[in-house]
Amino acid sequence: MTTKVPATLERQMDEAISHYPPDQKRSASLPLLHLWQEHFGFISDEGGTWIAAKLGLEPINILELVTFYPMFRQAPAGRKQIRVCRTLSCAMAGAYPLMKNLARLTKIDRGEGGGGMHSPVAVSPDGEFSIEFVECLASCGTAPVCMLDDELHENVTPESAPDFLTRSQKNLSSRVGEARRGTSQVTRDVHLVGTPGVAGEVPLRPAADRDDSVIDGLASFQQLPESIRSLPPHPLEHRMIFKNIGREGYTTDIDCYLQNGGYEQLRAAVRMTRTEIVNEVKTSGLRGRGGAGFPCGVKWSFIRPDETKPVYLICNADESEPGTFKDRYIIHQDPHQLLEGMLISCFALNVHTAYIYIRGEFPEGAKILGHAIEEARAKNFLGRNILGTGFDVEFYIHRGAGAYICGEETGLIESLEGKRAYPRIKPPYFPAVLGLYMCPTIVNNVETLCHVKHIIAMGGADYARIGRPNNTGTRIVCVSGDVVRPGYFEIEVGAVTMGQVLHELAGGAKPGRKIKAVIPGGSSAKVLRAGDTFKLKDREISFDDIPMDFDSLAAVGSMAGSGGVIVMDDSRDMVWTLNNINEFYAHESCGQCTPCREGSLWMKKITDRMLSGGGVTQDPATLKNVADNIAGRTICAFGEACAWPTQSFLEKFPDEFAGRAQKPVPPPRPPEYTSEELITEPEIPTAPLANDAGWEKAGAPGTV
Ligand SMILES: Cc1cc2nc3c(=O)[nH]c(=O)nc-3n(C[C@H](O)[C@H](O)[C@H](O)COP(=O)(O)O)c2cc1C
Ligand code: SF4
Ligand code: FES
Numbered sequence: 001m002t003t004k005v006p007a008t009l010e011r012q013m014d015e016a017i018s019h020y021p022p023d024q025k026r027s028a029s030l031p032l033l034h035l036w037q038e039h040f041g042f043i044s045d046e047g048g049t050w051i052a053a054k055l056g057l058e059p060i061n062i063l064e065l066v067t068f069y070p071m072f073r074q075a076p077a078g079r080k081q082i083r084v085c086r087t088l089s090c091a092m093a094g095a096y097p098l099m100k101n102l103a104r105l106t107k108i109d110r111g112e113g114g115g116g117m118h119s120p121v122a123v124s125p126d127g128e129f130s131i132e133f134v135e136c137l138a139s140c141g142t143a144p145v146c147m148l149d150d151e152l153h154e155n156v157t158p159e160s161a162p163d164f165l166t167r168s169q170k171n172l173s174s175r176v177g178e179a180r181r182g183t184s185q186v187t188r189d190v191h192l193v194g195t196p197g198v199a200g201e202v203p204l205r206p207a208a209d210r211d212d213s214v215i216d217g218l219a220s221f222q223q224l225p226e227s228i229r230s231l232p233p234h235p236l237e238h239r240m241i242f243k244n245i246g247r248e249g250y251t252t253d254i255d256c257y258l259q260n261g262g263y264e265q266l267r268a269a270v271r272m273t274r275t276e277i278v279n280e281v282k283t284s285g286l287r288g289r290g291g292a293g294f295p296c297g298v299k300w301s302f303i304r305p306d307e308t309k310p311v312y313l314i315c316n317a318d319e320s321e322p323g324t325f326k327d328r329y330i331i332h333q334d335p336h337q338l339l340e341g342m343l344i345s346c347f348a349l350n351v352h353t354a355y356i357y358i359r360g361e362f363p364e365g366a367k368i369l370g371h372a373i374e375e376a377r378a379k380n381f382l383g384r385n386i387l388g389t390g391f392d393v394e395f396y397i398h399r400g401a402g403a404y405i406c407g408e409e410t411g412l413i414e415s416l417e418g419k420r421a422y423p424r425i426k427p428p429y430f431p432a433v434l435g436l437y438m439c440p441t442i443v444n445n446v447e448t449l450c451h452v453k454h455i456i457a458m459g460g461a462d463y464a465r466i467g468r469p470n471n472t473g474t475r476i477v478c479v480s481g482d483v484v485r486p487g488y489f490e491i492e493v494g495a496v497t498m499g500q501v502l503h504e505l506a507g508g509a510k511p512g513r514k515i516k517a518v519i520p521g522g523s524s525a526k527v528l529r530a531g532d533t534f535k536l537k538d539r540e541i542s543f544d545d546i547p548m549d550f551d552s553l554a555a556v557g558s559m560a561g562s563g564g565v566i567v568m569d570d571s572r573d574m575v576w577t578l579n580n581i582n583e584f585y586a587h588e589s590c591g592q593c594t595p596c597r598e599g600s601l602w603m604k605k606i607t608d609r610m611l612s613g614g615g616v617t618q619d620p621a622t623l624k625n626v627a628d629n630i631a632g633r634t635i636c637a638f639g640e641a642c643a644w645p646t647q648s649f650l651e652k653f654p655d656e657f658a659g660r661a662q663k664p665v666p667p668p669r670p671p672e673y674t675s676e677e678l679i680t681e682p683e684i685p686t687a688p689l690a691n692d693a694g695w696e697k698a699g700a701p702g703t704v
Helices: 007-017 024-042 045-055 059-066 088-092 095-106 161-168 176-181 254-260 264-269 273-283 296-300 325-335 334-347 362-379 409-416 444-459 460-464 498-505 552-556 574-589 594-611 619-628 638-652 654-659 676-679
Strands: 082-084 129-134 146-148 151-154 186-188 311-318 354-359 394-399 441-445 474-481 485-491 517-521 533-536 539-542 564-569
Touching: 007 045, 007 334, 007 619, 024 045, 024 059, 045 059, 045 088, 045 334, 059 254, 082 095, 082 161, 082 619, 088 095, 088 264, 088 474, 088 564, 088 574, 095 161, 146 161, 146 485, 151 441, 151 594, 176 564, 186 311, 254 334, 254 362, 264 334, 264 444, 264 517, 273 296, 273 444, 296 334, 296 441, 311 334, 311 409, 325 334, 325 362, 325 444, 334 441, 334 444, 362 394, 394 552, 409 441, 441 444, 444 460, 474 498, 485 552, 498 564, 533 552, 574 594, 574 654, 594 619, 594 638, 619 638, 619 654, 638 654
Parallel strands: 082 129, 151 186, 311 354, 311 441, 354 394, 474 564
Antiparallel strands: 082 146, 146 151, 474 485, 517 564, 533 539
């Protein structure tokens, strides 16, 4: 081996390995890969072999991770790495022209059609920069966003690209978050869209001259929203989990947390019996905030009090559902609230080891949590014999590496075990029964775990009085897209309507525009059409009157999901919108199930074709057919997540899809062409058969 592994690096690796049971060293694969890449810049074959040997694995066990997780590279990147979010809210706000400008300014050739997502990452000729598209960075309310190395930059508009690069070279980033809170590395670019004389050494063409051909359907760039942090809570809000988020003078310090009543509920909980705590959570009616809305207390009660195997708690901090940006704020601004919720949960469930699975794109969040864990340990809230109770508990942070499917709880567990994040079949692999290392495991979302602290504070019965029956408590709705004031709002579940969220909290549509459609629970939720009426129990309600709760949103044909509300106004092309969503799912399918792996790609290719002017009359029906054959036929709920957008967009906006599907269906293809080529090639000679409808036109230039 020619590469020398420094002793300090190896010590860091040994420390990472110690976070997992001695017979589960494989779990340290991702941490070791991160450490290697941070030190050497990429994962060489030699690096993979070295890590495999260190963990007692075969090199293929490491290679399969490097090729699965988008954040790992097999070749060096630039000295500064820029990752631009291309997912829906950012794309609506100009992420594609931003990427074009960044590529032009850094002299990076991203290839025909803008290049793919990551592999291989594109590097500038001087080696200074590399840029790549990534999926939703959980900051959709301040779109467009990008990461410069480990820093998140908000509101980086296409026009502020030169300034962004100049400041990145001079390390002049204005650390707004840091100034406010002492920790978070979030920076805001401050140029209004279209502002003349944008600072920077490289001139940009004026906005009117901009080539937007890559983003067909993008009618207007978003105006920069008011800083979502500067807004005081709206009277319609009920701040509980987000009470301290964005609060002037509030820091992530444990002393600040303690001055605000922190860890009092942990002190109270350790004086209760385990069953009492579980019963309070059951009585509260708390439903999971990660997406499925499963009752938390019911999940917890699957853990047998006399369980002999170790029980694990995993905090799901993967927050990668497009449109969702709440967990990151909790982690960055109030990490001890999460730790206290987790500590109470561990005590209630007799958990001695808990993991926080945090997505790889939150490096700063991982550091903040690591620091908070050390602070909590120093005060004896965590570690051995906490608060003199004789109860031991340890928390470890485990970083993902850029794959959305790690948010799915069984995929997450596989990933934590050091494998590809291939979801497991349920049954039998319900985590509470057969979870991490085949032991009972509770997986809960960040926001869900924070609620536990408040349930202990007020008692389950009082908590259940907030919100509506079966839809109790508060939840964070994250509004992004075409509204005046995108941002996060904490509401009593069901006590606030869709109309109130859109018009009163988020400020309504932009001047001169009307809201056309809303995806209410992250991009996997079915789209709703503004102006529709719905049957709710025995009454008819308007779109604006839909209560924002689990049951009502399900009754109107969508879901509350992760709370990510994405708004589209009447300037949006729905084929373009669905195409953006389809690209996300095609990229993120883990590939285990044929309907999902193939279907997600076909749907993307068909909407690609429709957008590029080649849509054939059969396309909407084919799209529906493909989607119908994914949902319900896969290992995990990603199948539904990728089928529902296509099914609902087609159902709600049939004319727009028909309008993009005008060409005659070609006769059967000659056998030498694959179905892939049929979709991607602009012109394929056909072998017309007289009994095929439209055969006489098929094969003419521009038909397929
Ligand atoms: C494709 C897919 C992605 C998911 N992504 C997340 C995620 O990023 N964060 C999350 O908390 N839950 C996510 N979930 C839901 C988890 O599987 C799981 O239900 C949740 O973490 C349980 O926590 P809760 O009961 O507190 O909501 C996802 C589910 C699916 C099917
Ligand atoms: S449904 Fe998709 S993401 Fe889920 S296991 Fe199957 S292929 Fe993987
Ligand atoms: S941060 Fe870009 S879409 Fe969410």
